[in-house]
Amino acid sequence: MKVVRAAYAGACYGVQRALDLALKAVEDGGAAYTLGPLIHNPQVVRQLEERGVRAVDGADDVRDGDTVIIRSHGVTPEVKRMAQARNLPLVDATCPHVARAQKAAAQLAEQGRHVVVVGEAGHPEVEGLVAYAREAGAPVSVAAGPDDLPDALEGPVGVVVQTTQTSEALDAVVAALEERGVEPLVKNTVCFATRQRQEAAAALADEVDAIVVIGGRNSSNTTRLADICAAACPRTHHVETPGEIDPAWFEGCDTVGVTAGASTPEEQIDAVTSLLEGL
Structure with a gap:
C-alpha cells in the first residue's frame, strides 16, 4: 500500500x-x-x-x-x-494571524458597523474576536453559515472571519448578506496556511483510496480537514495517535493519503506514516 x-x-x-x-x-x-x-x-x-x-x-x-x-x-x-x-x-x-483578525474586528467596530464574525460560536478564537468588537462599541453576531445570521441587521455591516474557517463559509455568509441588499465591508482573515492545508487535503482525497487525518478532535481546523476529505473520499479516518488505527480500514486499498491539522507536530505525523507504511 x-x-x-x-x-x-x-x-x-x-x-x-x-x-x-x-x-x-x-x-x-x-x-x-x-x-x-x-x-x-x-x-x-x-x-x-x-x-x-x-x-x-x-x-x-x-x-x-x-x-x-x-x-x-x-x-x-x-x-x-x-x-x-x-x-x-x-x-x-x-x-499573528489571530492578532490580525482581532485588530480587524476592532477596526470594523470603531467604524460604527454591526460586526458579523464568521466562525464557530464558543470557540476561543471567536470569543476573542467578539470581545474585541464589543469593546470597541459594536453589536456583534456570530454566524457559522447563512442560517445563523440574525433576521435584522441595523446600520452598516462589517465581516471578519475565524482564521481556520474555509473561504467557502465566508463567501456563503457574504452572499446571504448581499441577497438582503446589505453590502458588507469584508475583512478576509482566513489564514493562508489554513487555506493551503485545506486545498492540499482536498486534492489528495481525490487521488487516494483512503485518507488519514491526524490531529486533536478538539481542533476545529483538523476537524474541518476531515470534513473536506470525507466529501471526496468516504474512507476518511480522523485519528490523534497511531494506536487508534485499525488495519481493516485499508483492506483493498492501493493508496492511502495522510494529512494533518495545523496543531499537529511533525513527530505525530511521522508516527502515523510509519505505521501505515508497515501495513
Whole structure:
C-alpha cells in the first residue's frame, strides 16, 4: 500500500511559534501557565505539562510571580488586563494571524458597523474576536453559515472571519448578506496556511483510496480537514495517535493519503506514516 502525504500538512508557523515561546518560558526550570490549552492537541498539551507548562482556566489560577502564556487562539482584552493587573510576567503567544483578525474586528467596530464574525460560536478564537468588537462599541453576531445570521441587521455591516474557517463559509455568509441588499465591508482573515492545508487535503482525497487525518478532535481546523476529505473520499479516518488505527480500514486499498491539522507536530505525523507504511 502506497502512503502519500499532502503537499501541506501539520503544524503551522503560529503553532510552532507558540510552542517555542512556551518552552522558552520554562527553560530555566520555572513554572508557566497557559490560559486554556496552548494549542488544540491533547498529546502536545500533556507533553508541555511534563515540561512545566500547565493549562489553567484563568489568571486567578496562576500564582504570583509565575508566568502567564496567552495561547495561540488569543484571549479577550479583559483576560489580558486581569493578568496585567496582577503584574504577572506575560508571554503573548497569540498567533499573528489571530492578532490580525482581532485588530480587524476592532477596526470594523470603531467604524460604527454591526460586526458579523464568521466562525464557530464558543470557540476561543471567536470569543476573542467578539470581545474585541464589543469593546470597541459594536453589536456583534456570530454566524457559522447563512442560517445563523440574525433576521435584522441595523446600520452598516462589517465581516471578519475565524482564521481556520474555509473561504467557502465566508463567501456563503457574504452572499446571504448581499441577497438582503446589505453590502458588507469584508475583512478576509482566513489564514493562508489554513487555506493551503485545506486545498492540499482536498486534492489528495481525490487521488487516494483512503485518507488519514491526524490531529486533536478538539481542533476545529483538523476537524474541518476531515470534513473536506470525507466529501471526496468516504474512507476518511480522523485519528490523534497511531494506536487508534485499525488495519481493516485499508483492506483493498492501493493508496492511502495522510494529512494533518495545523496543531499537529511533525513527530505525530511521522508516527502515523510509519505505521501505515508497515501495513
